[in-house]
Amino acid sequence: MRKYNVAIVGATGAVGQELLKILAERSFPYGRLSLLASERSEGKTITFQGREHQVRATTTDSFEGVDIVLFAGGSAAVEFAPAAVKAGAVVIDNGSSFRYDDAVPLVVPEVNPEDVRWHQGIIANPNCSTIQMVVALKPLHDAARIKRVVVSTYQAVSGAGLPGLHELERQAADITAGRAVKVEAFQHQIAFNLIPQIDKLQDNLYYREEMKMVWETQKMLHDPHIRVCATCVRVPVFRSHSESVNVETERKLSVEETRELLRNAPGVKVIDDPAASEYPMPFYTCDTDDVYVGRIREDISCDNGIAMWVVADQIRKGAATNAIQIAELLVKEGLV
Amino acid sequence: MRKYNVAIVGATGAVGQELLKILAERSFPYGRLSLLASERSEGKTITFQGREHQVRATTTDSFEGVDIVLFAGGSAAVEFAPAAVKAGAVVIDNGSSFRYDDAVPLVVPEVNPEDVRWHQGIIANPNCSTIQMVVALKPLHDAARIKRVVVSTYQAVSGAGLPGLHELERQAADITAGRAVKVEAFQHQIAFNLIPQIDKLQDNLYYREEMKMVWETQKMLHDPHIRVCATCVRVPVFRSHSESVNVETERKLSVEETRELLRNAPGVKVIDDPAASEYPMPFYTCDTDDVYVGRIREDISCDNGIAMWVVADQIRKGAATNAIQIAELLVKEGLV
Numbered sequence: 233m234r235k236y237n238v239a240i241v242g243a244t245g246a247v248g249q250e251l252l253k254i255l256a257e258r259s260f261p262y263g264r265l266s267l268l269a270s271e272r273s274e275g276k277t278i279t280f281q282g283r284e285h286q287v288r289a290t291t292t293d294s295f296e297g298v299d300i301v302l303f304a305g306g307s308a309a310v311e312f313a314p315a316a317v318k319a320g321a322v323v324i325d326n327g328s329s330f331r332y333d334d335a336v337p338l339v340v341p342e343v344n345p346e347d348v349r350w351h352q353g354i355i356a357n358p359n360c361s362t363i364q365m366v367v368a369l370k371p372l373h374d375a376a377r378i379k380r381v382v383v384s385t386y387q388a389v390s391g392a393g394l395p396g397l398h399e400l401e402r403q404a405a406d407i408t409a410g411r412a413v414k415v416e417a418f419q420h421q422i423a424f425n426l427i428p429q430i431d432k433l434q435d436n437l438y439y440r441e442e443m444k445m446v447w448e449t450q451k452m453l454h455d456p457h458i459r460v461c462a463t464c465v466r467v468p469v470f471r472s473h474s475e476s477v478n479v480e481t482e483r484k485l486s487v488e489e490t491r492e493l494l495r496n497a498p499g500v501k502v503i504d505d506p507a508a509s510e511y512p513m514p515f516y517t518c519d520t521d522d523v524y525v526g527r528i529r530e531d532i533s534c535d536n537g538i539a540m541w542v543v544a545d546q547i548r549k550g551a552a553t554n555a556i557q558i559a560e561l562l563v564k565e566g567l568v
Numbered sequence: 569m570r571k572y573n574v575a576i577v578g579a580t581g582a583v584g585q586e587l588l589k590i591l592a593e594r595s596f597p598y599g600r601l602s603l604l605a606s607e608r609s610e611g612k613t614i615t616f617q618g619r620e621h622q623v624r625a626t627t628t629d630s631f632e633g634v635d636i637v638l639f640a641g642g643s644a645a646v647e648f649a650p651a652a653v654k655a656g657a658v659v660i661d662n663g664s665s666f667r668y669d670d671a672v673p674l675v676v677p678e679v680n681p682e683d684v685r686w687h688q689g690i691i692a693n694p695n696c697s698t699i700q701m702v703v704a705l706k707p708l709h710d711a712a713r714i715k716r717v718v719v720s721t722y723q724a725v726s727g728a729g730l731p732g733l734h735e736l737e738r739q740a741a742d743i744t745a746g747r748a749v750k751v752e753a754f755q756h757q758i759a760f761n762l763i764p765q766i767d768k769l770q771d772n773l774y775y776r777e778e779m780k781m782v783w784e785t786q787k788m789l790h791d792p793h794i795r796v797c798a799t800c801v802r803v804p805v806f807r808s809h810s811e812s813v814n815v816e817t818e819r820k821l822s823v824e825e826t827r828e829l830l831r832n833a834p835g836v837k838v839i840d841d842p843a844a845s846e847y848p849m850p851f852y853t854c855d856t857d858d859v860y861v862g863r864i865r866e867d868i869s870c871d872n873g874i875a876m877w878v879v880a881d882q883i884r885k886g887a888a889t890n891a892i893q894i895a896e897l898l899v900k901e902g903l904v
Contacts, residue, residue: 380869384720384812386762386801400760401744408741424736425851426722426803426810428863428877433842437823437865446868461869463812463877465722467762468804474762476720476799476812487773506769515761527764529773532782533716533797541764541799 235263236568237297238559239321241290241312242304243267244276246393247326250552251302252280258556261563268294270308295319299568300559303327305393305551309354317353322568324355324555328440331356332447341557342499343370344452348561355558360550361385361441361464361473362448367523367549368542369479371497372490373453376481376536381460383445386467386474387430388514391546392417400468418466427466439464472514473546477539484536487528494525499549504528512543520545521553571599572904573633574895575657577626577648578640579603580612582729583662586888587638588616594892597899604630606644631655635904636895639663641729641887645690653689658904660691660891664776667692668783677893678835679706680788684897691894696886697721697777697800697809698784703859703885704878705815707833708826709789712817712872717796719781722803722810723766724850727882728753736804754802763802775800808850809882813875820872823864830861835885840864848879856881857889 238255242248248269255262267278268290276287288294290308292315295301301316301323303309309325316323330336337347338356343366348355358366365383372378389396395417403413403423413421420427430441442462450456467474485493495502503512504526512524523544531537544550562568574591578584584605591598603614604626612623624630626644628651631637637652637659639645645661652659666672673683674692679702684691694702701719708714725732731753739749739759749757756763766777781798803810821829831838839848840862848860859880867873880886898904 382718382814382867382869384799386722386803404740404760405744408737408744419845420849421851424740424804424806425849426805427849428810428812428847429842429845436868437842437863438868439842459869461814461867461873461875463720463863463875465810465812467722468760469762470760474764474801476764476801478718478797506765506773506775509755509765511764513756513761513763515757527773527799531718531797532772532774533718533795537797539797539799 233261235261236299236563237264238262239266239268239295239298239301240304241268241301241308242306243278243287244269244273245304246390246397246547247304247551250547251304251555254548254552254556256281260556260559266294266298295321300324302555313354322351322355322562323353324357324558326357326551326555328359328444330354331358338448338451339558340366340452340554341561342367345561348558348565348567351567357551357555357558358448358452359444360391360546361387361475362445363550363554364473364523364542364544364546365445365475365477366449366452367499368477368494368525368540369449369453371493372479372481372485372538375493376483376485378458378479378481380480381449381458382478384463384476385465386469387464388469388471388473388546389422389466390471391473397470400470422466423468425468428463430464430466469514471545471547472517472543473550474514475542477542478531478537480534480537482536485538487530490528490538499523500525502526511541514543517543518545519548521549523549569597571597572635572899573600574598575602575604575631575634575637576640577604577637577644578642579614579623580605580609581640582726582733582883583887584640586883587640587891590884590888590892592617596892596895602630602634631657636660638891649690658687658691658898659689660693660894662693662887662891664695664780666690667694674784674787675894676702676788676890677897678703681897684894684901684903687903693887693891693894694784694788695780696727696882697723697811698781699886699890700809700859700878700880700882701781701811701813702785702788703835704813704830704861704876705785705789707829708815708817708821708874711829712819712821714794714815714817716816717785717794718814720799720812721801722805723800724805724807724809724882725758725802726807727809733806736806758802759804761804764799766800766802805850807881807883808853808879809886810850811878813878814867814873816870816873818872821874823866826864826874835859836861838862847877850879853879854881855884857885859885
């Protein structure tokens, strides 16, 4: 069986670590593994599947003989993806730099796997909050055509990487011990608080995280007419994003049909027994790969509407798992 | 100046304690003060404005000579409000037992003060999550007629009283110290988690807290045609509820007009400088009486829509302050 040489850029971060874990879990047929990061991390070692790997600083020469380059996030791909593509590798970028480029496919394998076929060297991994939403929207769109989505998010601190995670841990410990709180990773204190801001402000008064959910949903569902309004809020949860989603469709979907569509949808697990207080919750979905949907009910504020609650581990399905699934798709389709 | 004899039923709970605090803060002209609670609390003493008050068990004989009875919450009013009214008192009930009774006004003084006039002995104080929302909706409804509201809430644990507050404190301390977590006040662990359930399930698959926001909004805005869909979520925040609110109006409101309407609305404070990361947050609105609105922007998913973020201390404006404001209104209008 053919093996693929894999490079991970940003191997020391939250998503980078998860990429390694998932490569192993899913037995991805990797050959040579290059763990790359910024110069700061040069010389660190990472033990993976019984072998010590040296972390090296990423340079334009890092990609000779590499088949697949996984960029964990940030803007590293802007600097290094062209060199990787030139060296013959396929890039899967978890950052947002290429997502809105018409020449770059943006892919969630359960939603638009066909889009990997027209890649020209770079495939973008969508934003975490969009991934879990479109996995749940796709079967509803196919069945009844979505016209409008109103979503409010409840996003975990690890969406801001390990610094976000450590900040909530430290602030919670400081507050419960009566010590003063330091604010570093976020704009304000996040422990026992909510911050209705993720990413930078746009001209239309939406923060960029909110607009990502608009742009990426339209791109992956291949429908610029779907109107999306998002409010993105950081909450004091370590891991797994949650979303309150109101969907309006052209054809009316009953609650029963929606449940059935979601039960049969790839990558979705329905947890929906509200009488027994069973619904998805972020504390209990950590370290899983599915998108969990519950609280499915008629949206009583419009004629053809469904309201639902969508939770997923945003480091796994929202980032690392989705990236590895794209790599698997490339392998399966012989595109690498 | 006339003094009014006041009884507080549920004086030992979170809202009861706040009622006392606010009576003092706002210099309400109280005369004799009766602090009542369940039999469990009989014999406790509460020191208030330099005087010791014995807490007594509530009975049907507790209301002789009382002018105003403030029920802090729960269903105590079902048992005791008739006796209070019979004794000549006016009841202000923070519980939900009378809110949907057509013969009982449901009042937020900034929204529908005129409704106190037709009281027949009982006035209902609305649900916390509804109060803060309608204070922000009222000026928009008056100016442009609201057709539809989609709201997702982020509700603090003290909405479940002192037991909710202590549960988050204890769970956060246990988790940061690596101890096992006990679940008592809520259906599931709340520390570092989210629970998309508040109150009991209804036949339409909404939890009752969500339906309260529908019924009470329609009742107080005197418009049964306003369609409301709510998703109510408990979050690990001690105090102050937050709400992501999408409003559709008959006439289009610009962001500028909406800001201006809200700036001039009674009981509202606009905090809205997203470029400077200024918006309302629950950690910073505790112990205040206003409804804070920020993140005001066009709802880009519909033609005539506004999205906004509404935060208020749900124990104060969402319960105790509103109840005392109703009492003040009764005094001002000579209705007690």
